[in-house]
Amino acid sequence: xxxxxxxxYHSALERSITGGILGMLRFMENPDDPLVMIAxxxxxxxxxxxxxLAETLTEKKxxxxxxxxxxxxxxxxxxxxQTKYRYPRMLSVVIEGNNAIxxxxxxxxxxxxxSGTTILGRFGFFHKxxxxxxxxxxxSCPDGKTEAEDQIELIWKKHKNLGxxxxxxxxxxxxxxxxxxxxxxxxxxxxxxRAYDPRPGGVIDMIARTGMYIISAKVIVPTEEEMMEFxxxxxxxxxxxxxxxxxxxxxxxxxxxxxxxxxxxxxxxxISLVRLVxxxxxxxxxxxxxxxxxxxxREKGVINFSQNPLK
Numbered sequence: 001x002x003x004x005x006x007x008x009y010h011s012a013l014e015r016s017i018t019g020g021i022l023g024m025l026r027f028m029e030n031p032d033d034p035l036v037m038i039a040x041x042x043x044x045x046x047x048x049x050x051x052x053l054a055e056t057l058t059e060k061k062x063x064x065x066x067x068x069x070x071x072x073x074x075x076x077x078x079x080x081x082q083t084k085y086r087y088p089r090m091l092s093v094v095i096e097g098n099n100a101i102x103x104x105x106x107x108x109x110x111x112x113x114x115s116g117t118t119i120l121g122r123f124g125f126f127h128k129x130x131x132x133x134x135x136x137x138x139x140s141c142p143d144g145k146t147e148a149e150d151q152i153e154l155i156w157k158k159h160k161n162l163g164x165x166x167x168x169x170x171x172x173x174x175x176x177x178x179x180x181x182x183x184x185x186x187x188x189x190x191x192x193x194r195a196y197d198p199r200p201g202g203v204i205d206m207i208a209r210t211g212m213y214i215i216s217a218k219v220i221v222p223t224e225e226e227m228m229e230f231x232x233x234x235x236x237x238x239x240x241x242x243x244x245x246x247x248x249x250x251x252x253x254x255x256x257x258x259x260x261x262x263x264x265x266x267x268x269x270x271i272s273l274v275r276l277v278x279x280x281x282x283x284x285x286x287x288x289x290x291x292x293x294x295x296x297x298r299e300k301g302v303i304n305f306s307q308n309p310l311k
Contacts, residue, residue, distance in 0.1 A: 001096060001097065001098060001100075002096070002097065002098070002099060002100040002101050002145070002148070003038075003094060003095070003096045003100060003148060003152060004094075004095055004100045004101045004104050004105075004141055004142055004148045005092055005093065005094050005095070005141065005142065005148060005151050005152050005155065005156075006021075006025065006092075006093045006095060006104060006108070006139055006140075006141050007053070007090055007091070007092050007093075007139060007140050007141070007151070007155070008021055008022075008090065008091040008092075008093070008138065008139045009045070009088070009090055009137065009138055009139060009140075010045060010085070010088035010089050010090065011136055011138050012091075012123065012138035012139060013089050013090075013091065013213075013214065014081070014084075014085075015138075016205070016208035016209075017123055017138060018091060018201075018204055018208070018214070019200075019201040019202060019203070019204030019205030019206075019208060020122075020123065020201060020205060021119055021123065021138065021139050021201070022093070022200055022201040022204060023198040023200070023201025023202060023205070024107060024118075024119050024122070024201070025037075025093075025095070025104070025107060025119075025201075026195065026196060026197060026198055026200065026201065027107070027196055027198075028103050028104075028107060028195065030098075030103075031194075031195035031196055032195075033097065033098055034097065034195035035095050035096065035097035035100055035103060035104070036095065036096050036097055036251070037093055037094070037095055037192075037200075037219055037251070037253070038094050038095070038096045038219060038310075038311075039092075039093070039094040039156065039218075039219050039308070039310045039311075040091065040092065040093045040094070040217040040218060040219050040253065041091075041092055041156075041163040041164055041216065041217050041218065041308050042089055042090070042091050042092075042163065042164040042166055042214055042215060042216055042217050043089065043090045043091075043092055043155065043159070043162045043163050043164075044087050044088075044089065044090075044162045044166060044169070045087070045088040045089060045090040045162075046087070046159075046162060048159075049090075049154070049155070049159050049162060052154050052158070052159070053151065053154065053155075056142075056147050056150040056151050056154060057143070057147060082171075083171060084170065084171055085169065085170060085171065086168055086169055086170070086171055087169060089166065089169060089214075091214070091217060092155050092156070094152065094156065094310060101141075101142060101144060101145060101148050104141045105141055105142075105143065106118075107119060108120055108139065108140070108141045109121045111124035111125070111137060119138070119139055120137065120138075120139070123138045123139070124136065124137055124138060152310070156309075156310040157310075160308075160309070163216075163308060164215055164216025164217065164218075164256065164305055164306075164308070165215050165216040165256055165305050165306060166215040166216065169213070169215060170213055170258065170259075172260070176260045179260045179261050180258065180259065180260055180262075181258075181259075181261065181262050181263050181293075181296075182215070182256060182257060182258045182262055182263070182296065182300075183212075183256075183257050183262045183263040183266050183267070183289055183290040183296055184254065184255070184256060184288075184289065184290045184296060184299040184300055184303060185203075185207065185254070185255040185256075185257060185266060185270075185287065185288065185289050186252050186253070186254055186255075186287065186288040186289075187199070187200050187203050187204075187252060187253040187255070187286065187287060188246075188247065188252055188284065188285070188286050188287065188288060189246065189247065189250035189251060189252055190246075190284040190286060191203065191253075191278070191286050192250075192251055192252075192253075199278055199286055200253060202277075202278070203274055203278070203286060203287055204255075206269060206273050206274050206277075207257070207266055207269055207270075207274075209269065209273075210259070210262075210265040210266055210269055211259060211260075211265075212257040212258065212259035212262045212265065212266060213257065213258050213259055214255055214256070214257055215256050215257070215258045216255070216256035216305040216308075217253065217254065217255050217256070217305075218253075218254045218303060218305050218308045219251055219252075219253055219254075220251070220252050220253075220254050220303060221249060221250065221251050221252075222247065222248055222249075222252070222302075223248060223249070224244055224245075224248040224249070226248075226302050227243075227244050227247045227248045228244055229298070229302050230247075230298070230299055230302045230303075231243060231244065231247070232298070233295070239282055239283060242283050243283050246283050246284065254303045254305070256300070256303075256305050263289075263290055263293070263296060266289050267289045267290070267291060270287045270288075270289045274286060274287045275287060
């Protein structure tokens, strides 16, 4: 079993192609031997973390490639719309499985080979700064075992304090200040049951239409007790035992969103769009979102986004 990491950068988060990237990661070879997403979090991509990522690129054969990669990291940390963002964000996802490093590298592809079958072939591009062509990578993954180990150590150990929930990452209009709130979203276990199921990415893509911002992420495998607290308003209802059984001891992706009227906007999208497309039944409806302010407080407490270690 190997572990590798996929880092999805600010340019992808800003353009709301995060779901598309995660969706492509679901389409790996060997569906009978699937890779598993075991951890996820949003990071403040500081200059120090950006430089550290560049320094992990130990398996590049040419110095020129190393320089280009370092320029790429510096660009990612530097170029943001200061009117909207106070600092760049990065979603880091840890993936585990047999031959995980090469399999993820294969689906990542190369930025200079245009192809709809790889992440960089579909979403990567070049642009010029001071007459130089610079790669802008929406995402990257390690080239080999050493890079994978170094990047996981750097992001998930050394700089874990830069993870979510992020604070003050977005510049809001003064007129919007009183309308900013947050909400919890769960992508439920049925979205992860089949290797080729694109629902995890599809859900994020649909929510992206609301214009809200991901400020924390966490892969959870909750206990029955945790889910009973999470869904406590439904105690006594006919579907409650089945709901707890379905949600417990299986992986879900928990996301913390922030934005203007985030709770109501995302709730409406979940009910009118996500569940309309992806519902299997009343329990296996693919997505949960906070309904009331009280629900949000309770649910956020159960998820405990600030405690998100890589085990």
